[in-house]
Each structure stands twice: as structure tokens, then as C-alpha cells.
Amino acid sequence: MKITLHVWRQPTPTAAGKLVTYKLDDVTPDMSFLEMFDVLNETLVEQGQEPVAFSHDCREGICGSCNMMINGAAHGPMKGTATCQLHMRSFKDGDEIVVEPWRARAFPIVKDLVVDRSALDRIIQAGGYISANTGGARDANEILIAKPDADAAMDAAACIGCGACVAACPNASASLFTAAKVSHLGLLPQGQPERYRRVVEMVEQMDLEGFGHCTLYGECQEACPKLISIDTISRMNRDYIRASLASNQAAAAEYAG
Numbered sequence: 001m002k003i004t005l006h007v008w009r010q011p012t013p014t015a016a017g018k019l020v021t022y023k024l025d026d027v028t029p030d031m032s033f034l035e036m037f038d039v040l041n042e043t044l045v046e047q048g049q050e051p052v053a054f055s056h057d058c059r060e061g062i063c064g065s066c067n068m069m070i071n072g073a074a075h076g077p078m079k080g081t082a083t084c085q086l087h088m089r090s091f092k093d094g095d096e097i098v099v100e101p102w103r104a105r106a107f108p109i110v111k112d113l114v115v116d117r118s119a120l121d122r123i124i125q126a127g128g129y130i131s132a133n134t135g136g137a138r139d140a141n142e143i144l145i146a147k148p149d150a151d152a153a154m155d156a157a158a159c160i161g162c163g164a165c166v167a168a169c170p171n172a173s174a175s176l177f178t179a180a181k182v183s184h185l186g187l188l189p190q191g192q193p194e195r196y197r198r199v200v201e202m203v204e205q206m207d208l209e210g211f212g213h214c215t216l217y218g219e220c221q222e223a224c225p226k227l228i229s230i231d232t233i234s235r236m237n238r239d240y241i242r243a244s245l246a247s248n249q250a251a252a253a254e255y256a257g
């Protein structure tokens with residue numbers, strides 16, 4: 001296959017970036033999108049040019065590193081697929097493909113296609129954990145969990161933190177990511193003691209990081225490589241409102257008493 005790539009090149013965070021065109025003549029349909037980039041980079045190195053910087057780690061759809069906007073779609077044209085799982089058979093001979101980094105204020109560009117997604121880590125640090133003593137692994141197995149709850153928690157836990165939801169959202173909101181993390185803990189008995197504190201702290205951190213607000217476009221759900229539903233956002237909003245009402249009532253009681 002012959003493929004023409006238009007790739008965002010930006011040598012430093014503050015340098016002006018631009019799309020640079022590369023032509024590849026020996027792409028096979030069985031290559032993954034990242035393998036195609038490996039071929040491009042080997043060619044650039046042989047020519048004495050700087051290879052394209054892009055993030056990747058597991059190449060198995062697990063780590064969430066391989067973030068690329070491909071022809072304007074986060075992770076490319078295949079639904080439920082991370083960039084590392086995308087194959088060149090999804091494209092046609094002669095195709096032109098535009099590859100850009102995630103675009104969001106909270107994801108500053110480091111170099112070329114690499115962006116800094118540590119804002120997502122800080123949202124997790126704000127409350128995406130369970131600190132209550134829940135015993136050992138054996139104890140966990142003795143806590144009965146209704147199948148629908150276990151399934152919903154597992155679906156939310158599938159989030160790999162890639163940031164596609166942010167990149168796809170016209171508001172650059174991280175609501176789907178945050179809601180997935182809030183949901184997978186908040187649906188389980190072990191997550192109950194910190195449930196309402198967790199949602200408030202994670203939502204506040206999301207706002208502090210400069211992500212936009214959710215206005216329910218639903219683009220996040222379409223772009224998510226793990227097919228996480230925007231139902232999780234409704235669950236997060238319900239918990240956030242409940243937590244806010246409870247804290248207002250507590251403040252009113254303190255004032256009155």
C-alpha cells in the first residue's frame with residue numbers, strides 16, 4: 001500500500017508546530033498503525049532525520065499511551081479500538097492520513113505527537129482510590145456483590161486513561177474519564193466509605209486542571225476505545241449533587257446550632 005502521512009511536528013512545547021508530509025510505499029495491511037510509524041521512523045533515522053516522537057507502551061490496548069488524532073478522530077476510524085490495535089487494513093491504498101496530537105489545554109504538547117497527560121493522574125490522586133481497610137484478598141471474595149453492580153463496576157474499570165474522551169469532546173472535558181474512575185469504586189461495597197468525598201475531590205481536581213465542562217455532546221462515548229458509557233457521567237453527577245446537598249445541610253445545621 002502507498003500511504004501519504006501528514007504528521008504534526010513540534011520540536012519543543014513552545015515551538016510553532018506544523019504538518020509535515022511523508023510518503024510510504026511499502027505499508028502492508030497487516031501492520032498496526034504504530035508499526036507503520038516504526039517503519040516511517042526507521043526511514044527517517046536512515047536519512048539522518050529526527051524520528052517522530054509518539055507515545056506507546058503495551059501495544060495491547062491496555063496502557064492508554066498511544067494517543068493520536070487520526071483524520072480528526074481520536075484513535076482513528078475503528079470504534080472501540082486504541083491506536084495500537086488499529087491496523088492498516090482499515091485504510092485504502094493511496095490514502096492520505098492526517099495525524100495530530102490530542103488537543104486540550106490540560107494536555108500540553110511535549111513533542112510532536114506526545115502530550116503531557118499527568119492531569120489525569122492528579123485526578124486519580126485526588127480521590128480515585130480506597131483507603132479503608134478492606135482486609136486481604138480472601139476477605140474481598142467473602143463480600144457478596146450483586147452481579148449487575150459487579151458488571152457495571154467492571155465496565156467502568158475498563159478505562160485505560162488514554163484521554164481520547166478529552167480529545168474528542170468539543171469542551172475538552174474529562175468527565176468520562178473521571179466518571180469511570182468514580183463509578184468503578186463507587187459501585188462496590190469497598191468504595192462506599194469514601195464515596196461522596198471521592199466524587200467531590202475528583203470533580204474539583206478535574207476543574208482545577210483546566211478541563212472543560214460536560215454538556216453531553218456524547219463524543220467521548222463514541223471515541224472511547226473501551227466503549228465506556230456516558231451513563232457513568234450521570235452516576236457521577238448524581239453522587240456529586242448528593243454530596244453537595246449533604247454538605248450544605250451540614251453547614252446549615254452548624255450555622256443554626
Ligand code: FES
Pocket residue numbers: 055056057058059060061062063064065066082083084085160
Ligand atoms: S500502546 Fe498501550 S494502549 Fe496502545
